[in-house]
Amino acid sequence: MTPHETKGAVQYTPYHPRWYRMRVSTYWWLWKWDYLKFVLRELSSIFVAYFVVITLLQIHSLSRGPEAYARFEERTRNPLMIALNAISLLFVLFHTITWFNLAPRAIVARVGGKRVPDIMIAGSNYVAWLVISAAVAWFILR
Amino acid sequence: MAADAPKKLLEPFLWTLFSAGGVVAALLMPVHIFLFGVAFPLGWLRDLSHGRALALIEHPLVRIYLFVFCSLPLFHWAHRFRYTLYDGLQIKHLNEVISVFCYGGAIIGTALAGYLLWRIL
Numbered sequence: 001m002t003p004h005e006t007k008g009a010v011q012y013t014p015y016h017p018r019w020y021r022m023r024v025s026t027y028w029w030l031w032k033w034d035y036l037k038f039v040l041r042e043l044s045s046i047f048v049a050y051f052v053v054i055t056l057l058q059i060h061s062l063s064r065g066p067e068a069y070a071r072f073e074e075r076t077r078n079p080l081m082i083a084l085n086a087i088s089l090l091f092v093l094f095h096t097i098t099w100f101n102l103a104p105r106a107i108v109a110r111v112g113g114k115r116v117p118d119i120m121i122a123g124s125n126y127v128a129w130l131v132i133s134a135a136v137a138w139f140i141l142r
Numbered sequence: 143m144a145a146d147a148p149k150k151l152l153e154p155f156l157w158t159l160f161s162a163g164g165v166v167a168a169l170l171m172p173v174h175i176f177l178f179g180v181a182f183p184l185g186w187l188r189d190l191s192h193g194r195a196l197a198l199i200e201h202p203l204v205r206i207y208l209f210v211f212c213s214l215p216l217f218h219w220a221h222r223f224r225y226t227l228y229d230g231l232q233i234k235h236l237n238e239v240i241s242v243f244c245y246g247g248a249i250i251g252t253a254l255a256g257y258l259l260w261r262i263l
Contacts, residue, residue, distance in 0.1 A: 045222035085179030
């Protein structure tokens with residue numbers, strides 16, 4: 001009954017129950033479309049950063065003169081680059097759509113005491129997007 | 143406890159940058175990627191000549207625009223990528239390293255954008 005008495009001092013044996021924790025796979029997000037969508041949306045940020053890097057390289061080559069700029073343009077015509085850019089475009093469009101569709105949850109606007117419907121807030125974002133895109137394209141292409 | 147105070151002040155600031163970068167990326171990035179990444183390389187539209195591109199970028203407002211276009215989306219990336227690694231890959235023990243890599247990358251990118259756009263004239 002007193003197993004520790006032989007060592008001279010009474011020892012306390014800590015007993016800690018094991019926590020009940022579900023084991024979650026590292027790939028938990030792969031098996032459900034909603035989770036996968038969430039992860040794809042988060043991964044869109046990688047393509048955002050990628051295109052910032054491309055833009056910085058373009059500005060750098062622009063500052064180095066016509067030959068450097070021509071070399072940059074030549075590199076962008078590489079089919080692998082174009083494919084990567086096309087994938088980036090899809091991811092960034094996914095970001096745009098999910099971002100605008102979340103806007104009604106972030107902005108609760110009231111007009112005359114009534115809450116502005118979600119579709120008006122998301123819709124105004126889409127309209128702004130189209131107008132700004134057209135303006136940027138016009139400015140570059142004119 | 144004392145070490146927590148700056149973190150609590152920093153987090154809303156970083157979230158604001160994330161959010162502003164999300165707006166900039168959502169509104170401006172698709173048209174840029176479409177033009178410079180797909181349409182010009184494929185020859186669908188006539189690419190900008192060096193002279194024309196330089197003439198555009200000489201305007202201070204264009205350079206401010208490009209600075210914002212580069213900087214804020216990098217902070218957007220930093221925040222999202224940090225939490226993607228945090229939640230998705232369950233590597234919480236690398237939290238500090240990941241934060242330094244993400245926000246450090248965004249700060250370096252911002253400084254680089256500022257330097258390149260300043261120097262171009």
